[in-house]
Amino acid sequence: MAGHFHINTPLLESTGMSKRMGTTVYLKMENSQPSGSFKIRGIGHLCQKVLATQSKGVVCSSGGNAGMAAAYVARKMCVPATIIVPSSSPQLVVQRLQDQGATVRIVGKVWDDANTEALRLADVEGLTYVPPFDHPLLWEGHASMITEVACSLGQGVKPGAVVVSVGGGGLLCGVVQGLMSVGWVDVPVLAMETMGADCFNAAIKAGKVITLDDITSEAKCLGAKTVSEKAFEYSQSKELNIISELVTDQEALHAVEAFLDEERVLVEMACGAALASVYSGVINRIQKEGRLPLSLGPVVIIVCGGSSVDMQQLSLLRQKLQG
Template identity: 85%
Template sequence: MAEHFHVNTPLLESVTMSKVVGTTVYLKMENSQPSGSFKIRGIGHLCQQLATQSKGVVCSSGGNAGMAAAYAARKMGVPATIIVPSSSPQLVVQRLQDQGATVKIIGKVWDDANAEALRMAETEGLTYVPPFDHPLLWHGHASIIAEAAACLGPSVKPGAVVLSVGGGGLLCGVIQGLKDVGWTDVPVIAMETEGADCFNAAVKAGKVVTLDDITSEAKCLGAKTVCKKAFEYSQCSELTIISELVTDQQALHAVETFLDEERVLVEMACGAALAAVYSGVVRRLQDEGRLLGPLLVIVCGGSSVDMKQLSHLKHKLQT
């Protein structure tokens, strides 16, 4: 088996975040992956399994999944076509092209781009790379927890894992990872922004639902329907998944605070997870007696942000 495309990312203790919640906060720094986010774990694994003899890969993505697919394809010497919706920042298109991918802009939201990717896979014989809904992706993402467990050692077990949910691929991978290391009793705090809350909507409705539209600025959380497996996990009595929402303003504030305190710039989709600490969600859950012990926060990263985009978001969300 060829070596992985992902790297074993640092697990850092955040003194400032630990102070906010009164317990140790460990940060799994997935922003330091070569493609800019955790997505390379699952997508790299899937490409190695399915695309070695491929004519090319096609992936629909508003950003990070596309970056991971383009990176993996370049490493494998296979052509990549990435279909992005028109809501994707120009910065993302440029970064995808820098990885050597062909970029097509189709439709307004990810669902439109995905329909085109499926069509191209069918008509042009390309390998379809799904951004979040595939067991091979979850298997790859599970390595986050395996690494964290190895790094923390047998004497430290997190009191909770905090992550952002878009389509649910990271959530499925983390739960797979928790099962692998015997941590199924560790609660998962699943964070979304209002307006990109397909998982929370499904949990509330007791069934998978499709949002009418994505109104949040956290475009990378912008799937209108969560993957079925993520919803099934939320209904499983052996697991504790706590679904929480923050506003776009809280997610953006978290991005800015994280940049000041940890010297790292991540996108708003990642800011949703960080906002669990900064906006008081974790404190509230602690007060309710639902959380005990140290936190493991997955800093999922993001390739669709730079200082110009950050200024643009600040301006947009202040109105």
């Protein structure tokens, strides 16, 4: 891993998705990171920069993936980790965090509640607070995936669009900064959310950052009630082309199931939101509306991964969403 905690993940061509799209679809397989998601890039980078050798430990609030990354990095750096998760997190997330050696506390109903407790603990117990999505060092770390995409595609090949799921906006900020660093500022970014966990889309509609009343989506890992200021700032930039789109929970779940069938990979519903851009025809619709060219270069989907899913959890989601 040469001085950092993440790995250079594969960029795989999906024949099934390419056939649906009528253009090549590449999958950036962040699900294959040691912690199960892209979060390890930013959190590993941040911890290396801010964590003193004599640290009392780290504390992180998380619906799952940021916590897994923080717990993994802390274990590798031999410091204690306390992860605060909301009650909406599946039991398997708690178990996986404990397997990484972390102390897990369940606080509140949604991530925002857990985050309040994490900040309190950092203050009271002198722990190093690891933010899950809203910090420049996180975005700097996440940007590395676009550098890898550029290397994998080779000189002279530029994506027609990059597709990301948006929760708090950390991945989006990292992708935008990555595009800037490789000279791809003009590449459109399709920012996907599920209805009921749509703080980014709501901010764009309101023309300012707003806080959702509640998270009603089953895509719990997209469950921040307020998007980061930086993500909103990017959405307003005249130099960037960020397209915000929503899908239903049912569409995200369908995408997870189709992806499992076609690619033999199980990801969580938060990741399903990005995959639904192809499986539910969102990109094709945007092309017909003239917001993306009909003749589109290769589409890169960030398969952000997810630690909060297994076959039992998938079965529970089916029961809830398909009645």
